[in-house]
Amino acid sequence: MADPMAIADRLQAILGPSGLVPGPELAQRPAFPPYSCGSPLLVRPASTAELSAVLALCHETRTPVVVHGGRTGLVGGCTSGPGDLVVSTERLTAMAPVDVTGRTLEAGAGVTIAAAQAAAEDAGLLLAVDWGARGTATVGGGIATNAGGNQVFRYGMMREQVLGLEAVLADGTILSSMGRVIKNNAGPDPRQILIGSEGCFGVITRAVLRLRPRMPQRSTALVALQRFDCVPRLLDRLESGMDGRLTSFEAMWRGFHAPAARILARPPVDPQSPFVVLCEASGSDEAELSARMEGVLADLLGSGDISDAVIAGSERERADFWAIRDNVGVLFQLPNATLFDVSLPIAAMADYTADLEQSVRAAFGEVPFMLFGHLADQNLHIAFALPDDLASTHHRAEALVYDPLSRIPGASMSAEHGIGLLKRPWLGRTRTPEEIAIMRRLKAALDPAGILNPGLVVAQDVADGS
Amino acid sequence: MADPMAIADRLQAILGPSGLVPGPELAQRPAFPPYSCGSPLLVRPASTAELSAVLALCHETRTPVVVHGGRTGLVGGCTSGPGDLVVSTERLTAMAPVDVTGRTLEAGAGVTIAAAQAAAEDAGLLLAVDWGARGTATVGGGIATNAGGNQVFRYGMMREQVLGLEAVLADGTILSSMGRVIKNNAGPDPRQILIGSEGCFGVITRAVLRLRPRMPQRSTALVALQRFDCVPRLLDRLESGMDGRLTSFEAMWRGFHAPAARILARPPVDPQSPFVVLCEASGSDEAELSARMEGVLADLLGSGDISDAVIAGSERERADFWAIRDNVGVLFQLPNATLFDVSLPIAAMADYTADLEQSVRAAFGEVPFMLFGHLADQNLHIAFALPDDLASTHHRAEALVYDPLSRIPGASMSAEHGIGLLKRPWLGRTRTPEEIAIMRRLKAALDPAGILNPGLVVAQDVADGS
Numbered sequence: 016m017a018d019p020m021a022i023a024d025r026l027q028a029i030l031g032p033s034g035l036v037p038g039p040e041l042a043q044r045p046a047f048p049p050y051s052c053g054s055p056l057l058v059r060p061a062s063t064a065e066l067s068a069v070l071a072l073c074h075e076t077r078t079p080v081v082v083h084g085g086r087t088g089l090v091g092g093c094t095s096g097p098g099d100l101v102v103s104t105e106r107l108t109a110m111a112p113v114d115v116t117g118r119t120l121e122a123g124a125g126v127t128i129a130a131a132q133a134a135a136e137d138a139g140l141l142l143a144v145d146w147g148a149r150g151t152a153t154v155g156g157g158i159a160t161n162a163g164g165n166q167v168f169r170y171g172m173m174r175e176q177v178l179g180l181e182a183v184l185a186d187g188t189i190l191s192s193m194g195r196v197i198k199n200n201a202g203p204d205p206r207q208i209l210i211g212s213e214g215c216f217g218v219i220t221r222a223v224l225r226l227r228p229r230m231p232q233r234s235t236a237l238v239a240l241q242r243f244d245c246v247p248r249l250l251d252r253l254e255s256g257m258d259g260r261l262t263s264f265e266a267m268w269r270g271f272h273a274p275a276a277r278i279l280a281r282p283p284v285d286p287q288s289p290f291v292v293l294c295e296a297s298g299s300d301e302a303e304l305s306a307r308m309e310g311v312l313a314d315l316l317g318s319g320d321i322s323d324a325v326i327a328g329s330e331r332e333r334a335d336f337w338a339i340r341d342n343v344g345v346l347f348q349l350p351n352a353t354l355f356d357v358s359l360p361i362a363a364m365a366d367y368t369a370d371l372e373q374s375v376r377a378a379f380g381e382v383p384f385m386l387f388g389h390l391a392d393q394n395l396h397i398a399f400a401l402p403d404d405l406a407s408t409h410h411r412a413e414a415l416v417y418d419p420l421s422r423i424p425g426a427s428m429s430a431e432h433g434i435g436l437l438k439r440p441w442l443g444r445t446r447t448p449e450e451i452a453i454m455r456r457l458k459a460a461l462d463p464a465g466i467l468n469p470g471l472v473v474a475q476d477v478a479d480g481s
Numbered sequence: 482m483a484d485p486m487a488i489a490d491r492l493q494a495i496l497g498p499s500g501l502v503p504g505p506e507l508a509q510r511p512a513f514p515p516y517s518c519g520s521p522l523l524v525r526p527a528s529t530a531e532l533s534a535v536l537a538l539c540h541e542t543r544t545p546v547v548v549h550g551g552r553t554g555l556v557g558g559c560t561s562g563p564g565d566l567v568v569s570t571e572r573l574t575a576m577a578p579v580d581v582t583g584r585t586l587e588a589g590a591g592v593t594i595a596a597a598q599a600a601a602e603d604a605g606l607l608l609a610v611d612w613g614a615r616g617t618a619t620v621g622g623g624i625a626t627n628a629g630g631n632q633v634f635r636y637g638m639m640r641e642q643v644l645g646l647e648a649v650l651a652d653g654t655i656l657s658s659m660g661r662v663i664k665n666n667a668g669p670d671p672r673q674i675l676i677g678s679e680g681c682f683g684v685i686t687r688a689v690l691r692l693r694p695r696m697p698q699r700s701t702a703l704v705a706l707q708r709f710d711c712v713p714r715l716l717d718r719l720e721s722g723m724d725g726r727l728t729s730f731e732a733m734w735r736g737f738h739a740p741a742a743r744i745l746a747r748p749p750v751d752p753q754s755p756f757v758v759l760c761e762a763s764g765s766d767e768a769e770l771s772a773r774m775e776g777v778l779a780d781l782l783g784s785g786d787i788s789d790a791v792i793a794g795s796e797r798e799r800a801d802f803w804a805i806r807d808n809v810g811v812l813f814q815l816p817n818a819t820l821f822d823v824s825l826p827i828a829a830m831a832d833y834t835a836d837l838e839q840s841v842r843a844a845f846g847e848v849p850f851m852l853f854g855h856l857a858d859q860n861l862h863i864a865f866a867l868p869d870d871l872a873s874t875h876h877r878a879e880a881l882v883y884d885p886l887s888r889i890p891g892a893s894m895s896a897e898h899g900i901g902l903l904k905r906p907w908l909g910r911t912r913t914p915e916e917i918a919i920m921r922r923l924k925a926a927l928d929p930a931g932i933l934n935p936g937l938v939v940a941q942d943v944a945d946g947s
């Protein structure tokens with residue numbers, strides 16, 4: 016593999032001086048830990064053609080490339096070393112006017128999710144993905160990582176929003192598959208290979224995103240439950256009762272909800288409730304939605320399935336409910352907080368979480384242990400504190416979380432955060448050797464020189480677990 | 482490539498006598514034209530392991546394989562010649578009990594769509610795909626072709642229903658990716674490559690399908706419109722007004738609706754209406770749905786956007802409305818009927834259809850010309866009659882339909898029917914050379930000996946158009 020500085024002149028000839036950002040400036044750029052940037056050079060192409068020329072050069076010279084979107088990933092995917100060239104999509108920010116009749120938005124990879132959402136909303140439509148880092152995360156990064164968020168069970172992951180995609184393959188080939196239709200069975204779908212490949216199969220440059228009718232009104236409830244088996248019953252009853260218009264079902268276990276609720280002077284439901292769920296439906300008529308929500312919740316109060324429920328009576332109350340759910344600051348106050356993102360069938364969740372809490376306590380003592388998640392997506396976030404000698408305990412903590420998942424049919428050790436650098440050693444816990452082998456076969460087919468994000472996901476050395 | 486009869490003994494050793502069906506019996510099996518079966522031998526493995534052994538043998542001996550599901554495809558994908566071994570999934574019919582809490586159904590590739598739908602319904606849930614051939618088409622075939630149908634804009638194609646997938650690759654490798662969760666970003670998703678690959682990348686053996694809450698009540702309307710530009714306005718108003726609970730939006734142009742409506746003694750709306758749309762919403766309360774539907778339609782009658790509308794007042798009336806839409810018999814009564822399935826942005830549809838009708842008339846005279854489609858999916862079905870010398874006119878007809886699509890950004894020459902054998906020459910009309918090249922690169926990576934459905938989709942010889 017070649018040194019990126021050895022091709023700096025040729026890169027400048029392609030991009031001009033404003034297309035290059037030198038290492039010292041680059042190292043100042045903020046990103047979530049465990050990101051670290053040791054690269055001596057970032058390039059920021061202003062067009063797909065420029066990016067194509069950059070990658071063709073890297074392919075020719077065997078220069079390793081690390082791709083940067085908004086750098087808000089949680090798995091260290093944008094980490095670079097001194098031998099890497101960083102390629103950023105930050106100047107690919109063109110956005111075409113929304114096609115209101117066709118309900119599509121064409122956006123460059125560098126457009127932020129928030130900007131894309133705003134463009135859709137200005138046209139009276141909805142871009143139906145949303146997650147916390149919306150202001151920094153990009154369309155390209157969201158597609159490359161198949162990001163999810165709060166409304167996935169109703170509208171799908173980023174994959175389901177992508178009607179068209181343009182990407183540059185490792186050798187500089189421009190793959191343009193800019194469909195604008197929901198149905199497109201003209202051969203196997205090359206877009207699907209790139210979505211969620213974390214930049215290992217190609218660099219996304221542009222997309223046509225599907226927009227939906229805007230659902231301007233919401234009804235939001237906070238519901239307390241005493242037993243976990245009542246939680247899926249609540250989900251089932253709400254999904255049926257709200258006619259599939261439920262958009263959020265955010266479950267919080269006491270360990271998370273109790274401290275998170277301290278953000279409010281008066282928590283809406285008892286902080287000591289074993290389970291609290293934030294439920295939200297969206298449509299065109301808040302009164303109708305709330306009346307239905309109330310009907311379902313009254314039934315469940317009557318049958319004892321739920322112990323308390325409050326429906327937001329104002330935007331202020333709704334914001335308060337969400338402030339609890341979004342109070343992820345409590346996680347980062349944990350000493351040596353370690354955070355996980357897994358998914359497993361709801362039927363297996365009670366046993367898995369009880370066993371995990373027990374094994375964490377056995378290993379690390381009475382540390383704070385927090386659970387919450389997008390339960391309708393079977394997506395569970397897990398956080399706990401670790402003793403101070405983090406280096407020696409982190410791997411042990413990971414084993415406690417991931418090992419049992421390999422015995423739960425259909426579970427995944429990464430629900431929405433991806434694999435990146437951080438989770439590579441554990442991929443084999445819920446992927447078979449054949450699945451990993453096929454990922455590598457595809458990598459070899461699409462990036463034969465192995466220049467794109469060479470350390471991530473399918474790296475040959477570690478993905479079989481340890 | 483080897484002759485399948487040369488390995489008949491070894492196949493029988495793997496499968497036993499009941500696993501083999503000889504050519505003469507095989508030739509009697511019904512399937513849609515242009516299917517033809519020249520194969521001397523069909524094998525029907527009873528398990529994934531048997532199928533794996535069969536494919537490993539075919540890979541070793543370079544025996545071409547044609548895969549059979551329900552043989553209801555419309556593009557000749559199950560056509561075989563004397564040198565092909567046919568592999569059928571018809572004995573892979575195991576179905577696990579529905580996981581009601583997890584809302585999943587595990588089914589073998591040979592289970593019919595109707596049987597899978599019935600299993601879901603028995604559990605109080607919905608398998609949210611449906612199309613005409615449901616009684617014969619299979620789960621495996623539906624996934625292999627990424628089938629669509631009537632409810633795609635609400636629930637997605639077959640791709641969106643697949644949570645888990647098991648397949649056998651060309652060399653006999655069993656790829657088991659039997660997830661049971663909506664969110665699974667543990668590396669690039671190998672399932673996505675197989676879905677919609679028409680059996681060219683692997684043979685699907687089993688799947689975990691996502692189920693949804695059942696929406697037991699429906700409101701159904703038949704709406705007449707005078708101008709095409711009012712059709713997307715109707716769609717937009719209904720989607721918003723029904724809170725995203727619209728499940729069907731089936732547009733019929735006069736050329737189709739007028740003859741199709743003759744199936745009823747008294748058509749609900751004027752058969753001479755230029756455009757008629759069957760609109761259906763589903764939820765839990767028919768009265769509420771119908772009241773909303775009526776509100777939207779009354780508004781649009783007032784503004785002159787629609788000229789007539791009837792809401793079904795009984796199951797009988799609803800069935801009548803659907804009988805018109807499903808009266809595809811009128812297509813097959815056309816002399817030398819030729820049928821197309823394309824998709825394009827709605828904004829381009831009025832010009833495209835007007836130009837097409839004109840060019841068809843110019844080429845073939847005053848032949849019947851029919852248009853209808855799943856308009857919310859941008860999916861248009863086109864049918865017209867051809868003069869008697871079919872051989873010389875069919876290619877010309879295809880050119881009239883497909884050539885203009887290459888000039889409409891984002892269009893697709895196959896919306897839901899796939900490519901198969903029949904549409905191979907036209908793939909390049911809406912796929913770029915780079916897209917086709919990447920399909921072939923993937924084919925080479927997954928089936929290096931090229932034994933699986935060797936004549937279909939990505940066959941080297943013809944996909945660049947003619």
